[in-house]
Amino acid sequence: MEKIIQDMALKARKASRKVATAGTAAKNRALALLCESLAADREMIQAENQKDVDAARERGLSAAMVDRLTLSDKVMDAMIQGVREVALLPDPVGTMGEVRLRPSGIRVGKMRIPLGVIAMIYESRPNVTVDAAALCLKAGNAVILRGGSEAFYSNMALAKTVQSALEGAGLPAHAVQVLPMTDREALPFLLQQEELIDLVIPRGGEGLIRFVTENSRIPVLKHYKGVCHLYVDVDADKEKALAILMNAKCQRPGVCNALETLLVHEKVADSFLPLAAEALEGAGVLLRGCPRTCALVKNAEPATDADWPSEYLDLILSVKVVDSLDDAMDHISLYNSGHTESIITENWSRAWRFIREVDASAVMVNASTRFNDGGELGLGAEIGISTSKLHAYGPMGLVELTTEKFVVFGDGQVRA
Amino acid sequence: MEKIIQDMALKARKASRKVATAGTAAKNRALALLCESLAADREMIQAENQKDVDAARERGLSAAMVDRLTLSDKVMDAMIQGVREVALLPDPVGTMGEVRLRPSGIRVGKMRIPLGVIAMIYESRPNVTVDAAALCLKAGNAVILRGGSEAFYSNMALAKTVQSALEGAGLPAHAVQVLPMTDREALPFLLQQEELIDLVIPRGGEGLIRFVTENSRIPVLKHYKGVCHLYVDVDADKEKALAILMNAKCQRPGVCNALETLLVHEKVADSFLPLAAEALEGAGVLLRGCPRTCALVKNAEPATDADWPSEYLDLILSVKVVDSLDDAMDHISLYNSGHTESIITENWSRAWRFIREVDASAVMVNASTRFNDGGELGLGAEIGISTSKLHAYGPMGLVELTTEKFVVFGDGQVRA
Structure with a gap:
């Protein structure tokens, strides 16, 4: 299990270098292809989803839970519309704010860059798989998704569709991967890949978020309860x-x-x-x-x-x-x-x-x-609402899935 | 030991609410008083420092190490000058960027706020105690400082001076506290106060930074090596x-x-x-x-x-x-x-x-x-250079010791 997870993280790291420097056009092409594939693969996805729904009914999950799990035509349409909206958002990667001239003669600005590899751990509806993949990709990140056990077949099917869209746009398929195991025992292995993964975003119940915080060596952005x-x-x-x-x-x-x-x-x-x-x-x-x-x-x-x-x-x-x-x-x-x-x-x-x-x-x-x-609030689509103060506090959109590096434009300057 | 640390963290949390809303004038007054006190207490501080220097010589530390430890007149002057410069830096707390009007009629902006309570763990020169205290205070944070064992008496003396300056300006003395224990066994107790401490900044050798990362439930901003x-x-x-x-x-x-x-x-x-x-x-x-x-x-x-x-x-x-x-x-x-x-x-x-x-x-x-x-690069004084990508990447000044909250100016608006 540890081996599989480390291998996925290594592949994500490698893919992240490619998507980090991919142009806006390539990323938007992948998102457009994803919309087409979600429509074309609808029957396959819904058939896989049916397995999850049947299993949920067998295990006696509540009607509300089964409803949240079901990828109805309406939910599929909303998912496709969501991806379309992410494609329309401005690309934050490579943008720079003010460039200042310093007394030494260097010019200094800050350039927005992707975070690298993001791990998203969630329990909720399978459509989060597509929403998160679209947002992470547009912000130039690779992402490892770990959904709930009750949505296993749905998430694997959606991952396949996302990966084919990535390949169609000339981007690495490993930029979006779904963890093929949903037991909590697998999580610590993922949460200890601090050399390969830059950020963990847990979304779900208090128990899950506490477990992730206590076991992670990777920075965690908590999407916690709202009182x-x-x-x-x-x-x-x-x-x-x-x-x-x-x-x-x-x-x-x-x-x-x-x-x-x-x-x-x-x-x-x-x-x-x-x-x-x-x-x-x-x-x-x-x-x-x-x-x-x-x-x-x-x-x-x-x-x-x-x-x-x-x-x-x-x-x-x-x-x-x-x-x-x-x-x-x-x-x-x-x-x-x-x-x-x-x-x-x-x-x-x-x-x-x-x-x-x-x-x-x-x-x-x-x-x-x-x-x-x-x-x-004007951020466009969000991946969650951070109640942590570090990095982002409040809704997290594309900009919050990036960071900034300093860029120094010189002409031979040395430090006095 | 656990009890002492938790008690300090509780006091820091309480003090942080006061310094978070303290005006720029009060914070600058504390910094001005600190400059005066450092000059007035110079002999007391240097006498305490001498204990550390003597102990270091006895334990056979290298001449370079002893030199780094010594609070000479020159080092004291530089320390005072550093505090003066922090007082001159613009206060980031309460500033707001662009406020936008949204289709719903609400106006949305982001306001800079302090992080809360910062724990700074370092091994280096005792002057870091004063530098870090001044920067954290100006950014509206409370800080718990944990220096190296070889600078114990120096750090305790400097803390006393800082606390008297805080009280002189009407600010809570517990806004700056030095941990009265320097053994590594005490660190995990500090690093598990995730309900009371918002950020940990370790500065020092690779071993210390790794130890902090592996034992912390609080977000860590690493000041790591530069190759x-x-x-x-x-x-x-x-x-x-x-x-x-x-x-x-x-x-x-x-x-x-x-x-x-x-x-x-x-x-x-x-x-x-x-x-x-x-x-x-x-x-x-x-x-x-x-x-x-x-x-x-x-x-x-x-x-x-x-x-x-x-x-x-x-x-x-x-x-x-x-x-x-x-x-x-x-x-x-x-x-x-x-x-x-x-x-x-x-x-x-x-x-x-x-x-x-x-x-x-x-x-x-x-x-x-x-x-x-x-x-x-134009940030003014820095508390370290972050090589973590989350929150801050590169030199961390006053702004990086704060975060932003959303502010919504409404006039009765409800969500459609």
Whole structure:
């Protein structure tokens, strides 16, 4: 097993040198071919996917799980559309910012370059295989993908299609490889290839991410849980607050930028909370409140200590009445997941204190937490949302899959 | 021991929240007070330093080692001047780049924020204690410093001075702490505080850096060895090549951006190499050459396989004749340390191929490798040169000790 993984990493390293210097046209040609192949191979891919779906049903996985696994025509179409969008994004590789003239006479700039080899470890839907492959390739990286066991046949079929597209565009097939083993015992071998792999991106449950962090000698960019808060300040516009609350909690409760905790200033709690509770309950949201909340909202259950750090990913919301902005920020700091925090206020000074002092990958004023997304923030497609502070904090698009090197343009200069 | 370290990390975390939001004026006041205190406490610091120096002499450390350890008046003056320069650098914290209007109506920008808590692990001169403290503080971070055992008394004395300056400026003393233990057994406890520490920067020998990488759950930015190459192309201007060669190899051979290997195109080897060898030998440089080099330079010793990956940090140079630019780039890729690579050529296309294709934190054309330095490249003071690709690649100044968060300015927007 160790041998197979090391061999894959070596091949990825070698391929990464080729894709790193490949032109934009060649990379886009590979992506265009991938769209064609995904359409042409649709039946083959869906037949392989059916094996995974059948196995999942046999093992008694929930209907929701089976649904997430299924590569329906609609999912295949969305996958193809996703690849098309990546092809349209500007290529970050080789771009340079300002070039400055230094007192020594050298000119200094920074050039964007690929990271090299990326390992992506995920548990989710098989379409992640294609999304991640397209993003890594466009950013000039080679990628080793390790999906979940329940999507094994689907992922292997998709890998085959991706590799044929790469070869059709004159790029090395090993630039995208899927690990042909899905047991967790294989992971440490992958995570110790620190000479060959530059970055590991785990996406999935807390257990997987912890396992990867503890076993990796390679830098890890964590896509972790989001315990997002909305703080309704004493000077909040209540209409805006209500609209944002409903959007943040209810539009798509199962995603990481959905709201999990509502904090309300004590001076507006009695006017705002009953109103908010009515709307939330109308949308099927269960409330778990602090004692002051429960006194104002009769259907709220009492919250326990387990509620405040919880990422429900469901139609449940914890609610707390706070004394002040400082009280709200202390609560956020205590249960900080580094994801998304939003304040609703018309007060300039408190808005700016919140912006400056809250530590999260995205801090918002009078906007829904749901905006923490690569597309909405202007990055284009994203490979995940980093809650690590190093390298990237927040949504990671093409630029975040690259780094910069210094370039010195000289004319014979030596150091004095 | 574990308890002490965890307690320090907790205090650092708490202090980091205060320094993260401290204004530029308060941080600069602390740095100004530090300059004053270093001058006022000079005798106390030098008396403590004398204990380290005496112990080093007793243990029979080399004169060079004792010299590096000694806080002479000259070293103290340079240390104070260094802090003064950090105070003059622009504060990166709170700055924002372009703010864009998105189709949804939200305005999106990125704000620079401190990383949080940094652990710096080093073996070198005690003045690193003050340099690192000043840089981390100015960037709004708390820092835990762990110096070498041979500088224990010096580092504890310097920490005391730094902490009194912090308190004088109304900042928390725990923003800068020196670990009161220097045995390697203590390190793993520090390196597992991944909930409290955001970044580890090891500086020192290969053994230390490997130990830190293998034992850390916290992201590590490596300041690793530099095996820097100079490639003299067939179209090199020989005068520039010679001047740059001498500067890169001889100006300060003991530093990581000094030259270790010279690569010469076969068509200019017979005219350039004897000339270069004469100048190098005149400066006391020993040459270790490939067979073709040894045929042209009579005093060159034959190089062995151990020479090409070597960072000599001394007046020794390995020399190889290559067939082409590709041959040179293959050699560089094989022995790549990700530090600094330079080409000497007047040929436009080959210069640009070298810039695009060589993977190093700094790639240079017609300039000395010695320019890979925070001051020379325009970053101001540096905390080290990262040869890791994640987060920072190359010299790390104040900006590299920070990260960015997204800020969303809304007016009630919800996601469609």
